[in-house]
Amino acid sequence: MPTESKLLSFLTDMKYLLKGKVLIANVLPVFTAYWLALHFSGARFMDHLGLFLLTMAGSTLVISGALMLNNWYESDLDTKMERTRNRPTVTGAFPLRAVLWAGSITTVIGLSIMMFTTYEAAAYSFLGWFFYVVLYTFWSKRKYTLNTIIGSISGAFTPLIGWAVITPADHIVPVALFYLLFIWQIPHTLAIAIKRLEDYTRAGVPMLPVVSGIGVTIRQIIVYVIVLLPLPFILIGPLGWIFFTFALALTLGWTILVAMGPKTKDKKVWAQMNVRYSILYLVLILLAMIILTAF
Template sequence: MKNGQKTSGQRTGTASGFLINIKYLLKGKVLVANVLPVFTAYWLALYFSGESFMEHIPLFLLTIIGSTIVISGALMLNNWYEADLDRKMDRTRNRPTVTGAFSLKSVLWAGIITSAIGMGMMLLTTFEAFIYSFLGWFFYVVLYTFWSKRKYTINTIIGSISGAFTPLIGWAVIAPATHIIPVALAYLLFIWQVPHTLAIAVKRLKDYTRAGVPMLPVVSGTGPTIRQMLVYTAALLPFPFLLLNSMGGIFFTVVLVMTIGWIILVASGLRTTKLGKWAQVNLRFSIIYLVIISLTMIILTSPVVY
C-alpha cells in the first residue's frame, strides 16, 4: 500500500467501498453477461409468441430479478470456494474473500440463501424455467467450481454448459424452449464461452500458472490453445444460418461478418509475438460480439413493446 491508499477490502466502512466489494464478489461483468441472454430470450419469446411486453411486466421483473439472484448465488459460492486460488492471482486479489472485507462464512451463507431465494422466484415463473435455472447453477457450482476447475482442462467446457442454459431460462418463462431460437442461442452461448474464457487464460497465463489452475494454456501451451480457439470460433459459423429464416437477412449479415472477423482475429494469434495484447483484443471482441448479437435481435423485434 502506498501513500496511505486503501484497497477495496479496507473501504468497508463507506457506501462506495461496500458497493465495490459487491461488484468484485458478484464479478460484475460476468453477472451482466449471463443476465443479458436471459433478457434477450425472454424478449424474443414474447415476440414470436405474439405477446406484449407491457402486459407481462410483473413476470418480466420476476424473471430478471430471480435469474439475477440465482446467478449471484452461484458466483458467491464460486468466490467462497476459490478464495485460496484468488489470493495467488493478480486479477482476483481485490475480491472481498481475499481482502477480508467479507468473511468466508458470510459469503458461504449468502451464496446458499441467495441461491435458494432465486430458485424459489424462478419456480413462480414456469417449472421448465426453474429446471434450466437449477441446471445452470448445478453445472457452475458443483461440476465446474467444486469438481473440475482444479483438476481438468475440460473445466472450460463444463463452465460453458452452465452459461448455455441462460437463454433457455428466459424463453421458457413464456413458452417451451423447443423453438429454434432458444436452441440456437444455447448453442451460441456454449461455443462462445470457450474462446472467450481461453482468451482470459492466455492473458492471465502467469496468474493461472502461479495458482496451479489447469487451464489449457497452462497445461498444453499457448499454441494448442489458439488452435482450439480457432476451432470453436469456426464452430460459430452455423449460428447465423440457423436463424436466417427467423431473424432475417440483416441479422444474418451482421452475425456472419462478425464471426468471420473473430475467426481472422483468433488466427492472427498463430503469428503474433504480442500474445498479451492479442488476448486482450480477443477478450474485448468476444464481449462486443455477444452484446451486438443480443442488441440486434432485440432491435429487430422491437415492435413487441407496442
C-alpha cells in the first residue's frame, strides 16, 4: 500500500507539472494535422508508422519540456494562485533545480527526435517552444496583456508540426488549423482569466480583466469568437459540407453563448461555461476532421 500511495502521488504530481489537459490539447492538433496530411497527400498510415511514432514522441517531449520550464519559472506566481498551489514546484514535491534540468533535457531530446522527421517540422517545434518559453513565460506574461496573444501563437504551431512531417505546410488545411488554434486560444484564455480574476490580481499578472476590467474582456471574447466564423467556409473545399455544417453549428453556438456575456449577472459562471464550451468546441472540431477523412 505505501508503494502504491507513493506511485499515485508521483503520477498526480506529474499531471500537475505537465498540466495534463494542456498537454493533451497541444498534442491532439499535432496528431490531427499528421492524419490530415496523410489523407490529402494520398499516403497510407501504416507506411509511415515509424515516422508517426517519432512525431508523437518528439512533439510530446518538446511540449512537455516547455510546460516544465513554465512551471519552474512561475513557481513564485503559482504560490499566490489558488488553482496552481498543488503543483509540485509549489509543494516542494519536485525540487526547482530538478524541474529546470528535466524541462531542459526533455526539450533537447524532443527537438533531437523531431530532427529525424523533417527539418520543417523540427523548426515549427522549436518556434512553438520559443514563443511559449522565451517570449511568453520569460518575457511577456509578467509585463503585458499581450501575453495572451503570444501564448496563442505558440499553441498555433502544433498543427504545422504534424502536417510538415508528411509534406510542406503550404496547404490551406494547415494554414486554417493555425488560424483555428491561434484564434481559439484567445477567448479560451480570457474566459479563464475572468474566472480566476482574484488569482491573477493577487499574483500581479497583467491579464486583460485585471488591467482593463471584465467588461472590456467580454467584448474582446465576443470579437475573437466571431472571427472564428469564417473557418467552416474556408474548409468547405477540402473537408466538405458535412464538416462545414457541423463546424458552423458549433461556432454559432459559441457565438450565442459569448453574446450573453454583457447581460449575464454572474460573469464567473458565464466564464466557466465558456471555458467548458471552448474545450468541447476544439475537441469536436478536430475529431470531426479525423473522422470525416478516415472513410
